[in-house]
Amino acid sequence: MTVKIITYRPIEPGPTLTVLGAVHGNERCGALAIKRLVEDIDAGKITPTRGTLQLVPITNPKAFEQNVRFVDRNLNRYLYPKEDKQHYEDHLDPILCEVLDRTTVLLDLHSYTSKGGPFIFLGANNRDELDFATSLGVPDFAFGWAEAFGTEGEDSKESQGTTEYARTKGALAVTLECGNHFNADAPDVGYRAILRALAHLDMVDAKSVATLKEEKRSVTQRVVKMKSVYRRDESAIFAHPWKHFDPVAKDQPMAKLANGDLIRAPDDGYIVLPKEQADTGEEWFFFGTGTALPK
Ligand SMILES: [Zn+2]
Incomplete structure (x- = not known):
């Protein structure tokens, strides 16, 4: 198994944006969104202008191939490099962590089982991270996961996934749930979020995001604090x-x-x-x- 990592590096230095798809193998939207972005960059429709863009379309290849959430272990829990590798996903940890170690801003694209539309999981109470999250064009937000589970303040590696790990390395990190696994528009939600992220970080030229700027939608922002499970x-x-x-x-x-x-x-x-x-x-x-x- 090989993890494909695509990097675009314009000459002008700048932040490193990392976009992850299919951290859970049955969540296909991120892989499709990144594939479309790569095609558009390679066709000259989108032009990165500075910084480093790291794209991992299929973060868990074996789970993706089997169309399952994970093979042996949820890659989005207990995420850190391990000496003793017991599960298939343990071999992915060092690859994924190395990518996250050089990340300034992380956008992790997921989808979920319930019926519903896109929303963003907020984590750290960090102004820059909130600004980044609200720049992605998705009006629904949820936070307070640990409090709902009553595990707030527990020093457990169990809850350490991609965003939590990236934050320990100083990165801003956001999980975008692009909607239900089978929503037809989920890949498009992911694709637009990547473009908006690039625009927010000033990493692409104006032409690349001109189509986004033309959209004028007034939608009500909804922020939900999770209270109980x-x-x-x-x-x-x-x-x-x-x-x-x-x-x-x-x-x-x-x-x-x-x-x-x-x-x-x-x-x-x-x-x-x-x-x-x-x-x-x-x-x-x-x-x-x-x-x-x-x-
Ligand atoms: Zn997921």
């Missing part, structure tokens, strides 16, 4: 066929347990990443409340 009880069912970021009112039934008891929304808020067919005991959905972008 619900795990599925045996035979429990959704009260509604929830999509990601569906709004719920305080006391509205979100789910029904086998004994008929209802799980009601603790507040006005949103359903986050509902997975209707989760196994018993598995993460079923999250509840979060609307808020402003973290300062």
Whole structure:
């Protein structure tokens, strides 16, 4: 197995933007978005002007080939180079970490199982990172993952994925979920986000992003702070066929347990990443409340 890493290096120095696709092998949109970008650069439609653009279209090749999330280990957890390599993904860690070690800004493209559109996972409360995240043309944001799980402040390598690892090396890092795995527009969401990232970092000429500037959409920004995770009880069912970021009112039934008891929304808020067919005991959905972008 070989990991393909494509680098464009204009003469003018500048930041290093890294874009990752298919860190999870069944999430195809990032690979397609990067493929389109490479074709456009090679055809002269997009011209990098400074810095370094590192593209990894298929970060987990074996999982991509098998169209599975991962082979032995989730590459987006416990990410650091390991002496003792027990799993297939352990061999990818040093390759991926080396790429991230030379990264100034990371854009990691994913997709998800629930029905729904694109959103951005916010991590660090860092002004530059927020500015970068909000430049990508995606109006929905979620944050507070660790708090929802009650693992905030825990010094565990378990939660260290691409963005967390890159931040330990001083990079700005954003995960963009381009929508459901099968959304027809997911690759386009990813492609446009890469172009916007290049424009935000002043790494391409004006002609390259002229099409983006013509778009005038006024969309409402939604920022959701994740508050709690619900795990599925045996035979429990959704009260509604929830999509990601569906709004719920305080006391509205979100789910029904086998004994008929209802799980009601603790507040006005949103359903986050509902997975209707989760196994018993598995993460079923999250509840979060609307808020402003973290300062
Ligand atoms: Zn993913």
